[in-house]
Amino acid sequence: MSSQSNQSKVSNFIAQIIEDDLKAGKHTKIVTRFPPEPNGYLHIGHAMSISVNFGLAERFGGVCNLRFDDTNPSKEEQEYVDSIQEDVKWLGFSWDGEVRYASDYFDQFYAWAQHLVREGKAYVCDLSAEEASEYRGWAKEPGKNSPYRDRSVEESLDLLERMKNGEFDEGAKVLRAKIDMASPNMSMRDPIMYRIRKQSHHQTGDKWCIYPNYDFAHGQEDAIEGITHSICTLEFANNRELYDWFLDNLPVPNRPHQYEFGRLNLNYTVTSKRKLKQLVDDKVVSGWDDPRMPTISGLRRRGFTAQSLRNFCFGLPVSKSDGVVDIAQLEFAVRDDLNHNAPRAMAVLNPLKVVITDYPEGEVEWLKAPAHPEQDLGERSLPFSREIYIDQADFKEEYSKKFKKKLTPGKRIRLRNAYVIEADGFEKNEADEVVQVNARLIPNTVGTDPEDGVNPKGVVHWVSASHGKQATIRIYDRLFSHEAPDRGEEDFLSHVNPESLKIIEGCWVEPDLVSAAPEQCFQFEREGYFVADRYDHNSEAPVFNKTIGLRDTWANK
Structure with a gap:
């Protein structure tokens, strides 16, 4: 528009x-x-x-x-x-x-x-x-x-x-x-x-x-x-x-x-130049263009x-009086724009290996998926192999109605844009943590439901373990946890959100994402909107910043 x-x-x-x-x-x-x-x-x-x-x-x-x-x-x-x-x-x-x-x-x-x-x-x-x-x-x-x-x-x-x-x-x-x-x-x-x-x-x-x-x-x-x-x-x-x-x-x-x-004026935000400079000088943030800053360059780097x-x-x-705008309006604006224009991709932030035991070792099948479900942005190729990664949160050791859309032993799940699989069992390490899930592939299920009528209850995202690439992902949240951080008697720095930045190493992403241009935005399916970092992203060490979630996660706080 x-x-x-x-x-x-x-x-x-x-x-x-x-x-x-x-x-x-x-x-x-x-x-x-x-x-x-x-x-x-x-x-x-x-x-x-x-x-x-x-x-x-x-x-x-x-x-x-x-x-x-x-x-x-x-x-x-x-x-x-x-x-x-x-x-x-x-x-x-x-x-x-x-x-x-x-x-x-x-x-x-x-x-x-x-x-x-x-x-x-x-x-x-x-x-x-x-x-x-x-x-x-x-x-x-x-x-x-x-x-x-x-x-x-x-x-x-x-x-x-x-x-x-x-x-x-x-x-x-x-x-x-x-x-x-x-x-x-x-x-x-x-x-x-x-x-x-x-x-x-x-x-x-x-x-x-x-x-x-x-x-x-x-x-x-x-x-x-x-x-x-x-x-x-x-x-x-x-x-x-x-x-x-x-x-x-x-x-x-x-x-x-x-x-x-x-x-x-935005809630959860400070826009005084003096205070923004203090955040920079005191190294609360990495600089004026830190993705948590309300600066234009910071918002740009955020995606x-x-x-x-x-x-x-x-x-x-444009009114004749001052007021406070809910920052959720700004977040809605970027979420709405990216929903319509950002190509889709898959990234596994907390990987759990799944071995499809009946799939041939060394074999690779290239599946096609739309770059966007509504816009004509072309197709992307997804390598499917015997070993893949899914998110740890998408597997549960025991089935329950609460987790009926998760992969559990004896139950089926659909891999996004790929096959239906059924979990057979899992392996744990000495710390009693699940480190591998074993599953079997339900053949002829790309784009269709199984012929036996036992259909999967949910869909999970995944990345090939043999062809996927590792990346660093920075999860950004609001810099301040207080609605009006600089309008009370307390020092505004006392309201800095200690969880405003989380860096996750060893994430797995689709192979083509390593060649993404700096500042290129994506929707990582089921995770949110992310951008290739303006300065740090490169094919040898890909870095993606989280722009915003798929929905307003602060609404219920």
Whole structure:
């Protein structure tokens, strides 16, 4: 299903605004933007923002810019810039023209800062961070003016230039807008426009040692780029008054308007970049792209498809309030997509050898099976031999009605896409564990029931012991066991699920699976959906990650 057809079914107040603006002739071409700060990897919440901004541009025949708000070199890295571009492309979106950066406009920002000083609407302040906090007041208590607020224009211009030239230490001075220290909106109480940061920038190198604050740069970036609809999440709503103040008091070429929508929050999930970085730095996970992470790269490595994430995001309403979405909706989206599109295969995670005693040693029969029961994905060949592996859970020593669909002595079972077999007996080791099942083959039963009318009660998956290949399978579960891991008084790390990763060595898979391409997804029949690991999978050492089960296993927890 196309993104446009998905979007048309979603409640979207911003789409209605855009439609009205076009009808009224306010705009002739829609220009949106996705403006991430490159201080971490994108997560599922960003996928929603990407879908909104790029999706609306697609829907109304406009364009969307990719712009990095890179105003804080202390937290930003080229690695994050590269990963963000890759994520947007992988999701299937294309930005207009070249990638843009806030740093592209640093010269213009500085000129505009000088403009505000000349207009008596900005000044250089010497208050320390602690003093500035004290002067700022509280939500219900007005602040008080800085003793440097009435500096002359000439002195502030001179100090600003000397700040730019590196004459002062970090924290010694800042440039502040002169607005209203008694404003009920705390963001309007003479906000900081520039700070001294003597750090190299990933785009501009060492050209600058002062950097604009995000709040000063954000609205002007939109103005420079001619953004028609500046779409943000609700945490920026309180800052809109400040953005508008800058736009009203600067000679900007365009006048964008900001619209806010509720951000995507998922239960059992943490999306704070600071906390995601803590998970990485504390080695709770293996990296930003660990398949347990809610990052786009993590979900991708887990086996979530780009289409499943788009379907999920386009299926959510764009609302004017924050809310919490059940993560089961995201899991349903990938399960639904893979059910329709992932080829089937067989893998035995906990192998138990079965010897078909009446089948000739050394003989191999190649059976045909559909790659998908409904889609035309071709056929696959299954080697059938005297020795096979089934899952340990599919054999029981004694028959009972509870286990009537299992292989038990004297009872029959059908091997998926193959013969019916009947167990004769089993062998145990010194630890009293069943290590081998002996069975006989019921001939002429591929695709048909036995002629004697004694039909099997169940179907099990299997892999040839002589032709199957061993693989490593990683079983992933939700990273957090608490529904709201970061919204209580406890440390969010205390809610990490200790069973979120289980690595199983020595699994047996169909032989063709070793040549699967990295990121190729499969349904391992009766086990769930799995993906060949993006980095670790190869023909010599195949590695598959579990994406999701065949059904919601958390529903009854």
